[in-house]
Amino acid sequence: MKCPNCSAELNDNARFCPQCGTSIDTQADNNTVMADEDNEFVPTASGDDADILRPADTQRRDGMPDERYTDMNYRGNRAQRRAGKRNKKPDNSKKKPLIIAIIALVLVIAIVLGVIFFVSRKTVSAKELQKAKDNYLPPAQAVTIDTSLSDPSNDAIQFKYDDHARIISCTYSVNKMTYDQRYTYDENMRKINVETTYRAQPIFTKELDYDRVTKPDTFEEVDGYYIRLCKEDLADTGATEPPQETAAPEATEPPTEPPTEPPTEEPTDPPADWKELYIDYITNGGTEFSSGRLFHINDDDIPELFLQYKTPSALSHFEICWISNDTVQHEPVYGGIPKYKERSGFLHTGRYDYEFSNGWQISQFDGTSFSKYRSGFVEGNEYKIDGEDVTKEEYEAALNEYKSWELMYAPDNTLITIDALPDHIRNY
Structure with missing residues (x-):
């Protein structure tokens, strides 16, 4: 070992340096x-x-x-x-800002998701909106309720009421599509307006008369809609004032001229009531129907009757009826839901040319029968109108003439159920 002061060689057990006298701490050094x-x-x-x-x-x-x-x-x-x-206690001062930042981030995400949901609820594509119109049925045709209950809401339909217990809105589903309806009441005109929306987009409106309801505070079906009015609404039922007494006519002298001779022609019987003819046909005609409605094909006073079969065949789902010689004439409609131009005498269907699945036909109605007016079809790259070859542009131009015509479901895209159809015909 060496002295830490002068570096002289020392004995391992030395406690002092013999050269400089420095104290040696061997325990610490070793x-x-x-x-x-x-x-x-x-x-x-x-x-x-x-x-x-x-x-x-x-x-x-x-x-x-x-x-x-x-x-x-x-x-x-x-x-x-x-x-x-x-x-030592942990320092949480750095954790608090982090927790606050996380909470703020969660709130921002929740707000963004809420805005996205609200916008998506208000936004609907044209294709989806058209699908909603095509699948629409009024509530009474889509959902059955217990009309004896004060609130017949169930899992399929929900009602809300005003302070007179009248319906102000209902929400229900048809073919997995949810519809909302809002009811407004016009006491002066005694009308009920029902507006139907799909995802906040207007679909249909329907106007109903107070006088179609027969019992107060009771759910009733009117043209496929559930209605409930209070006693005050039905109090004014349109009763007329009692007739005023009038003075007896003054006596007059008998005429001096001889009475005229009675007509030689035999009196004719009055025409049969077309309404009762239609009602008797749908009730006792032997064919079962699910719904229908009146409409005008030609421009006369008696409307035609459009009916939907309860059990449609493979080729036809509907038929059209009309009155001719005091009898109900009828003919099936092939090719889907027809379109028509009111009081024009024309009907757009697939009848007569049904063998062409992509064919169409315009039929003309003269009040007694239907006849073929114009037709067309596409087969491969061949376009034909009335059997003559035409270009694709000519073919599409012909079809565009009929695109504005209304479906037979118009104006509100609904049909009257068979139970309510007789009243619909009587009140027409």
Whole structure:
């Protein structure tokens, strides 16, 4: 071993340097203490420069004497440091801003999703809107309710009422599409207006008369709609004032001229009531129907009757009836729902040319029968109108003439159920 002062060679057991007299601490020089896992302090071995401490250890020698920083000193201070770390309370000051930021982010996401849902609820494509119109049925045809209940709402339909217990809105589903209806009441005109919407988009409107309802405070079906009016609504039923008494006519002298001779022609019987003829046909005609409505093909006073079969055949779902010679004439309609131009005498169907699945026909009605007026079809790349070859442009131009015609369901895209159809005919 060497003297740390003069570097003279010393005996391993020497306590003082014989050359310079420096005190030798052999215990401290001979023990080399390994650094702990934190690598904060490494005692020096003998022969090296004394008290070589890392900067962090120099700061931790609080209150230590000038003698060498021993392994025991280091280990004691390390135990104190660890105890201090265990007793130190966690600093949550940095976590609070993070929590606030997370909450704010969640709120922003919720608001964005809400806006997206609201916009999507108000937005509907033209294709989906047309599908909603094609699948629409009025509530009474789509959902059955218990009319004896004060609130017959169920899983399929929901009603809301005003303070007179009248319906102000209902929501129901048809063919997996949900419709909303709003009822408004005009007491002066004694009318009920029903507006139907699909995803906030208007679909149909229907006007109903107060006088179609027969019992107050009771659900009734009118033209496929559920209606309930209160006693006050039905109080004014249109009763007329009693007739005024009039004075008896003054006596007059008998005429001096001889009475005229009676007509020689025999009186003719009055025409049969067309309404009763139609009602008798749908009731006793032998064919079962599910619904129908009156409409005008030609421009006369007696309307035609459009009927839907209860059990349609493979080729026909509908038929058209008309009155001729005091009897009901009828003919099936092929090719789907026909279109017509009111009081024009023309009907757009697929009849007569049904063998062409992509064919069409315009039929003319003269009041007694239907006849073929114009027809066309496409087969491959061949376009024909009335059997003559035409170009694609000529063919499409002909079809465009009939696109504005109304479907037979018009004007409100509904048919009257068979139970309510007799009243519809009588009140027409």
